[in-house]
Amino acid sequence: NAGVTQTPKFRVLKTGQSMTLLCAQDMNHEYMYWYRQDPGMGLRLIHYSVGEGTTAKGEVPDGYNVSRLKKQNFLLGLESAAPSQTSVYFCASSYSSQDPGRNTEAFFGQGTRLTVV
Amino acid sequence: AQSVTQLGSHVSVSEGALVLLRCNYSSSVPPYLFWYVQYPNQGLQLLLKYTSAATLVKGINGFEAEFKKSETSFHLTKPSAHMSDAAEYFCAVTRGGTGTASKLTFGTGTRLQVTL
Numbered sequence: 001n002a003g004v005t006q007t008p009k010f011r012v013l014k015t016g017q018s019m020t021l022l023c024a025q026d027m028n029h030e031y032m033y034w035y036r037q038d039p040g041m042g043l044r045l046i047h048y049s050v051g052e053g054t055t056a057k058g059e060v061p062d063g064y065n066v067s068r069l070k071k072q073n074f075l076l077g078l079e080s081a082a083p084s085q086t087s088v089y090f091c092a093s094s095y096s097s098q099d100p101g102r103n104t105e106a107f108f109g110q111g112t113r114l115t116v117v
Numbered sequence: 118a119q120s121v122t123q124l125g126s127h128v129s130v131s132e133g134a135l136v137l138l139r140c141n142y143s144s145s146v147p148p149y150l151f152w153y154v155q156y157p158n159q160g161l162q163l164l165l166k167y168t169s170a171a172t173l174v175k176g177i178n179g180f181e182a183e184f185k186k187s188e189t190s191f192h193l194t195k196p197s198a199h200m201s202d203a204a205e206y207f208c209a210v211t212r213g214g215t216g217t218a219s220k221l222t223f224g225t226g227t228r229l230q231v232t233l
Contacts, residue, residue: 004160031219040126042207042223043161058220090160094219104149104168104211104219108160 002026004109006091012115013081021076021112023091030096032074033058033106034066036087043090049074050096081116088113119144119210123224131232136180136195138227140208143189150191151209151221152182161207167191178202203231 007022023032030051035043035058045058047066055066063085065077074093078085092106124139142148149168153161165176172184178201182193191208205228209221 033220035221035223040225042225043209043221044223045220048220059222092161092219105151105163105166106219106221108153108162110160111158 004091004093004107006089006109006112008112009110010113012117013078014117015081015083017081018077018079019081019114020078021089021091021114023074023076023093023109025072025074025091025093025107027093027095027107028071029093029107030071031094032068033092033094034064034074034076035090035092036060037090037111038087046076046089081114083116086114086116119148119212119222121208121210121222121224123206123208123227125227126225127228127230129230129232130198132200133197136193136198136202136229138193138206138208138229140182140191140193140224141189142191142208142210144210144212146212148210148212150182150184151211152176152180152191152193153207153209154178155205155207155226157204164193164206198229198231200231200233203229205229 004025033048034046049055049068052071089112091109094106120143122141151166152164165174167184175181208224
């Protein structure tokens with residue numbers, strides 16, 4: 001059982017370049033999330049999705065776009081990378097069920113370390 | 118709106134000593150609270166969670182946390198630290214309920230160092 005898998009694990013971009021981060025989960029979760037982690041700031045929510053074909057903005061959405069064309073995949077795009085987007089990006093997923101406790105537990109991927117120079 | 122404050126960005130304890138990592142929350146609705154652990158260059162792993170059932174929650178690796186509404190706290194403890202506990206710990210909060218997305222709000226993290 002792979003859980004949540006992120007691709008790639010490391011990437012270096014030049015300012016202005018674009019790229020897409022891929023997140024795949026094999027747990028049949030309805031909800032998926034993208035967070036970024038920066039030193040001293042914890043994790044902050046970029047975008048999230050409550051189901052296939054639906055996305056919503058989180059706390060820090062500017063400069064990012066997302067798509068959820070398939071239930072198991074959640075893509076994070078950077079159209080024109082900036083040095084401020086240097087960060088570690090984490091994807092997560094969670095259930096939707098009638099059990100509130102189960103509903104809110106998020107499972108995380110291993111992260112993608114992105115450097116924009 | 119919800120928020121979490123973790124007191125102390127770095128905590129150092131001796132092996133065998135008590136571990137206490139502090140977390141205070143702010144929430145306008147009954148919160149669900151979590152502690153996650155992150156080992157170097159890895160993702161986040163759930164240690165334990167509070168979802169309005171028992172106020173004393175036991176998690177993996179001997180950790181536990183107590184939800185205290187009057188103090189708006191959810192401190193993480195372990196009676197005896199082990200070298201393998203060295204990691205970064207994150208407290209997080211979300212509003213609960215069925216059909217809601219787990220949009221976690223994280224604290225800034227506490228790095229635990231365990232010394233011999």
